[in-house]
Amino acid sequence: MWHSTSFFAGKGRSPLLDSPKIFRSPFLVSQARMLGAISKPLARQTLFSSHSSPLSASATIQQAQSEEPPLMDTPTNHAKLVDWVRAQQALLEPDNVHWCDGSQGEYDGLVADMVERGVMLPLDSNLRPGSFLTRTDPADVARSESSTFICSRDQIDAGPTNNWVDPKEMRTELVKSFRGAMRGRTMYVIPFSMGPIGSPLARIGVQVTDSPFVVVNMRIMTRIGQSVLDALGNDKKFVPCVHSVGKPLESGDKDALWPCNIPQRKVVHFPESREIWSFGSGYGGNSLLGKKCFALRIASVMARDEGSLAEHMLILGLTAPSGKKSYIAAAFPSACGKTNLAMMQATLPGWKVQVIGDDIAWLRFNPQDSRLYAINPEAGFFGVAPGTSAKTNPNAMETIRKNTLFTNVALTDKGDIWWEGMTKARPEGKVVNWKGEIWDASMGDQCTPLAHPNSRFTTPVDQCPAKDPAWDDPNGVPISAIIFGGRRETTVPLVFQAKDWNHGVLIGASVASEKTAAAEGNDLGQLRFDPFAMLPFVGYNMGDYFNHWLSMPNRVKDPSKLPKIFHVNWFRKDANGSFMWPGFGDNSRVLKWMIDRLDHPEDQSLYTSTPIGYVPKIGSLDLRGIEKNVQGGVMEKLLEVNAQSYLSEVNKARDYFKRFGDRFPAKLTKELDDLENRLRNSQGI
Ligand SMILES: Nc1nc2c(ncn2[C@@H]2O[C@H](COP(=O)(O)OP(=O)(O)OP(=O)(O)O)[C@@H](O)[C@H]2O)c(=O)[nH]1
Ligand SMILES: O=C([O-])CC(=O)C(=O)O
Numbered sequence: 069m070w071h072s073t074s075f076f077a078g079k080g081r082s083p084l085l086d087s088p089k090i091f092r093s094p095f096l097v098s099q100a101r102m103l104g105a106i107s108k109p110l111a112r113q114t115l116f117s118s119h120s121s122p123l124s125a126s127a128t129i130q131q132a133q134s135e136e137p138p139l140m141d142t143p144t145n146h147a148k149l150v151d152w153v154r155a156q157q158a159l160l161e162p163d164n165v166h167w168c169d170g171s172q173g174e175y176d177g178l179v180a181d182m183v184e185r186g187v188m189l190p191l192d193s194n195l196r197p198g199s200f201l202t203r204t205d206p207a208d209v210a211r212s213e214s215s216t217f218i219c220s221r222d223q224i225d226a227g228p229t230n231n232w233v234d235p236k237e238m239r240t241e242l243v244k245s246f247r248g249a250m251r252g253r254t255m256y257v258i259p260f261s262m263g264p265i266g267s268p269l270a271r272i273g274v275q276v277t278d279s280p281f282v283v284v285n286m287r288i289m290t291r292i293g294q295s296v297l298d299a300l301g302n303d304k305k306f307v308p309c310v311h312s313v314g315k316p317l318e319s320g321d322k323d324a325l326w327p328c329n330i331p332q333r334k335v336v337h338f339p340e341s342r343e344i345w346s347f348g349s350g351y352g353g354n355s356l357l358g359k360k361c362f363a364l365r366i367a368s369v370m371a372r373d374e375g376s377l378a379e380h381m382l383i384l385g386l387t388a389p390s391g392k393k394s395y396i397a398a399a400f401p402s403a404c405g406k407t408n409l410a411m412m413q414a415t416l417p418g419w420k421v422q423v424i425g426d427d428i429a430w431l432r433f434n435p436q437d438s439r440l441y442a443i444n445p446e447a448g449f450f451g452v453a454p455g456t457s458a459k460t461n462p463n464a465m466e467t468i469r470k471n472t473l474f475t476n477v478a479l480t481d482k483g484d485i486w487w488e489g490m491t492k493a494r495p496e497g498k499v500v501n502w503k504g505e506i507w508d509a510s511m512g513d514q515c516t517p518l519a520h521p522n523s524r525f526t527t528p529v530d531q532c533p534a535k536d537p538a539w540d541d542p543n544g545v546p547i548s549a550i551i552f553g554g555r556r557e558t559t560v561p562l563v564f565q566a567k568d569w570n571h572g573v574l575i576g577a578s579v580a581s582e583k584t585a586a587a588e589g590n591d592l593g594q595l596r597f598d599p600f601a602m603l604p605f606v607g608y609n610m611g612d613y614f615n616h617w618l619s620m621p622n623r624v625k626d627p628s629k630l631p632k633i634f635h636v637n638w639f640r641k642d643a644n645g646s647f648m649w650p651g652f653g654d655n656s657r658v659l660k661w662m663i664d665r666l667d668h669p670e671d672q673s674l675y676t677s678t679p680i681g682y683v684p685k686i687g688s689l690d691l692r693g694i695e696k697n698v699q700g701g702v703m704e705k706l707l708e709v710n711a712q713s714y715l716s717e718v719n720k721a722r723d724y725f726k727r728f729g730d731r732f733p734a735k736l737t738k739e740l741d742d743l744e745n746r747l748r749n750s751q752g753i
């Protein structure tokens with residue numbers, strides 16, 4: 069039963085611990101077996117000296133020759149993988165090595181251990197079964213863009229938007245940081261698949277980590293374990309990923325609840341050898357290496373080389389009242405509404421939205437039908453908690469009812485979670501905020517916000533009541549429309565459509581947004597360019613990335629089948645600072661307009677042609693049921709295109725694009741010139 073006092077002590081006794089299941093956990097058995105199998109034959113010194121540096125050994129992983137035959141007891145006969153794991157063991161010097169099999173027993177065992185140590189707090193088993201709260205170190209709460217590096221051989225290939233360090237120098241620095249980094253800890257080996265196992269669009273990675281918290285999160289966010297090793301066979305390629313919290317334990321040291329090493333934190337990518345090294349942070353975007361590091365930074369490089377795309381996009385299935393289904397992908401910067409749009413409960417009668425993915429899309433052309441097919445490489449949602457409520461996102465609320473890992477949210481005295489925006493009023497009674505401070509109503513605004521603005525939930529897609537039947541279709545779904553968007557208080561209308569593909573690429577390249585809490589920094593709310601919502605995630609020169617997008621029409625037999633491109637802005641504000649558009653489920657009205665445009669491209673009652681693209685005629689948006697919210701000129705304002713303001717946008721964009729030098733495509737300069745001319749003509753200047 070629930071005892072609130074145990075929470076406030078920070079060491080809730082898990083209902084799991086009372087279950088004899090834990091003590092018979094197959095995890096412990098398998099761990100013992102693996103430890104014996106792996107660590108015994110490996111004398112650290114011999115191994116270490118057998119490679120001049122395990123880092124350079126892994127750099128040449130594709131050519132590496134195994135110097136010893138694969139050990140019979142490893143769960144794989146993939147010689148290069150075994151060799152690589154041994155090299156990491158030699159470098160990192162963990163006390164134990166555990167190959168993750170991905171089983172429920174393994175997960176339960178790791179969770180039980182973290183509960184016992186107070187790292188994870190079990191929530192009330194009736195209110196929130198199988199769910200836990202973790203509080204991170206207050207300095208480790210978001211992606212750290214200043215310590216994220218793309219270490220291409222030549223600096224120009226990382227481009228002006230990425231941090232770059234010479235790869236040789238970086239490798240020397242990494243050896244310094246990583247040598248002995250796992251002393252006193254267990255090294256977990258996580259084989260993971262991005263995309264349904266066996267899908268032609270899926271790719272495999274193997275992450276070693278000393279964080280059991282990362283293991284349990286990876287099990288929700290990706291497909292992990294033995295089935296992945298089976299898919300890898302004896303010689304298929306994998307992306308090697310090394311992660312350490314960067315806090316080795318010497319004997320007698322007491323471990324921190326959230327070990328990390330902020331001063332030395334770095335998230336490093338080697339695009340040519342397709343490797344990832346992350347040190348010092350346990351926060352999701354820095355430590356779940358399948359997500360931003362692999363599925364975007366490394367995968368964008370692979371996509372460039374293969375003629376496909378790896379994008380920071382949600383994928384949704386939209387069903388019209390006629391039953392006709394379309395799939396839409398949308399790129400918005402971090403914390404700008406992807407999860408909400410993907411899980412939306414449409415307020416427009418007869419329309420239904422279902423989710424395929426909420427953050428990342430891998431897209432590839434099918435030569436047979438010239439259409440772009442997308443998969444969600446992930447298996448879970450790592451969603452922003454604040455603002456999520458039964459009103460704004462009922463599907464998310466239903467998804468997180470059970471088996472969910474919460475990070476940096478507030479804890480109520482009922483043993484449930486809370487965050488700003490979940491309910492209008494704060495919970496009654498005592499609440500522990502994300503820093504562990506106790507708050508009650510008598511304290512007013514102290515200890516606020518109660519949940520960190522970038523607090524998150526980790527939860528399986530499979531639990532989402534709005535999951536699309538094709539969400540894990542190994543062949544992906546055909547995309548009809550691509551949407552770009554950002555958080556813009558002014559200037560940018562609710563929705564407009566690109567005139568053609570190249571104009572659409574300019575629209576993607578010009579995405580700008582007010583900064584959110586998803587990345588660290590003191591510049592919250594400031595406008596920054598975030599091309600394609602990929603600024604922190606492109607693994608190569610962004611100028612080349614623009615070119616790659618421009619090349620898409622040449623890659624298909626029938627370019628008329630390319631998705632149509634749109635831009636949206638849910639975040640326009642009025643003079644009082646309130647959002648003008650109701651947003652959330654009402655965004656279905658904008659999706660419907662897009663489908664109307666696709667179905668009836670010649671119907672002039674649907675749009676006005678403006679210098680920035682096609683904007684809806686007011687009457688063409690279905691506003692039944694929300695007329696009151698948008699009366700008194702609100703719709704006119706939301707759809708207004710102010711040429712003066714847009715000319716100043718063009719100037720800012722021109723200035724921003726200068727940094728790409730001769731890697732900036734001439735075709736985009738032409739698009740920008742054309743846009744400027746259209747705006748000037750409309751003004752008679
Ligand atoms: N006003 C308004 N706010 C929205 C809308 N959609 C989402 N938000 C808010 O924007 C914040 C972030 O939304 P998410 O859907 O989690 O953003 P995301 O793009 O998935 O974020 P990442 O996971 O960081 O990539 C939340 O606080 C939402 O409540 C909308 O249509 N209107
Ligand atoms: O990567 C993360 O930490 C979370 C996320 O989705 C984003 O920031 O876009």
Ligand SMILES: [Mn+2]
Pocket residue numbers: 380401402403427
């Ligand atoms: Mn994201």
